[in-house]
Amino acid sequence: MFSTGMVPDGVTFVGVLTACSYTGKVKEGLDIFESMKSKYMVEPKTEHYACMVDLLGRAGKINEAVNIIEKMPMEADAAVWGSLLGACRTHAKLDLAEVAAKKLLVIEPENAGPYILLSNIYASQGKWNDVAELRKNMRARSVKKSPGSSWIEVEKRVHMFTTGDIRAHPEHSMIMKMLENLDVLLREAGYNPDGNFVLHDVDEEEKLYSLRYHSEKLAVAYGLLKVPKEIPIRVMKNLRVCGDCHTAIKLIAKVTEREIILRDANRFHHFKDGICSCRDYW
Known part of the structure; x- marks a missing residue:
């Protein structure tokens, strides 16, 4: 844009900073953020600070992300605290996650997201009493979690799947048979289900059962x-894809020699030959 004489605006910088965040280009993102005001006379707004918190948080630079928040000339909003909370989930920073979650609960008390992310962190560390307390607070405030749902269009008809509810589909027996076949192929390819993505205090066998039936x-x-086979499989999901499913679908694409495109709540994931377009940086 600069080379052609076009002047970037605030929306342009949101797009560029988001791209830096999704690709791990921390130095480039920091340089672009610094240039906004000094070079292009664009005053950073909360959405730009949220991008920077996300950029640093994804890269594991949690303290730097906190410093950005502390230096903001305006009050941090839900997007900023949400970015920090997501980073704390990825990098298991429990203390900061609790701070971010509490800020979000004040700003958006009816939003289930902060409860779920904090619950994920507690569950990954086996803190089931804290998970139970969070769920109690959700019930007391009538906060509802949206169930994980995915959609796929086949022959101009949309088929919806909800996590754990396989028998709702008229062809569930065929789907279960396919899942059983995939289990064998995945294990031969070295797949080990990650029970950390199951948010219930249950034994390992039940965890594996739960993971198998994610939407x-x-x-x-x-x-x-x-x-x-010559057509890519295209799936839409209402929530962020879990880490275990991301690993499994990479391997499914490899062992079945299929292209799989998954659009979750955050981005597109294009799986092919055992690799995802996000390069596991999401």
Whole structure:
């Protein structure tokens, strides 16, 4: 834009900083953020600070992200604290996660997101009493968590899958058979289910059962059954794809020699030959 004489505005910088965040380009992002005001006379707003917190947080630079928040000339909003909370989830920074979650609960008391992310952190560390307390608070405030749901279009008809509810689909027996076949192929390829993504205090066998029936896995299994091999399998999901499903779908794409495109709540993931377009940086 600069080379052609076009002047970037605030929206332009949101896009560029988001791109830096998604690709791990920390130095480039910091340089661009610094240039906004000094070079382009664009005053950074809360959305730009949220991008910077996300950029630093994804890269594991949590303290630097906190410094950005502390130096903001305006009050941090939900997007800023949400970015910090997400980074704390990725890098298991429990103390800061609690701070960010409490800020979010004040700003958006009816939003289930902060409860879920903090619950994820507690669950990953086996703090089931804290998980139970969070759920109690959610019930007291009538905060509802949206169930994980995924959609796939086959022959101009949309099929919806909800986590753990496989029998709701009329072809559930075929889907279960496909999942069983995939289990064998995935284990031969070295896949080990990650029980940290199950948010219940249950034994390992139950955790593995729960992971198998995540909605995106159900939709992908149905796509393998119904979508011709020369056509990519395209799935939409209402929430962020979990880490275990991300690993599993990479391997599914490899062992079945299929292209799988998953659009979750944050971004597109294009799986092919055992690799995702996000390069596992998401």
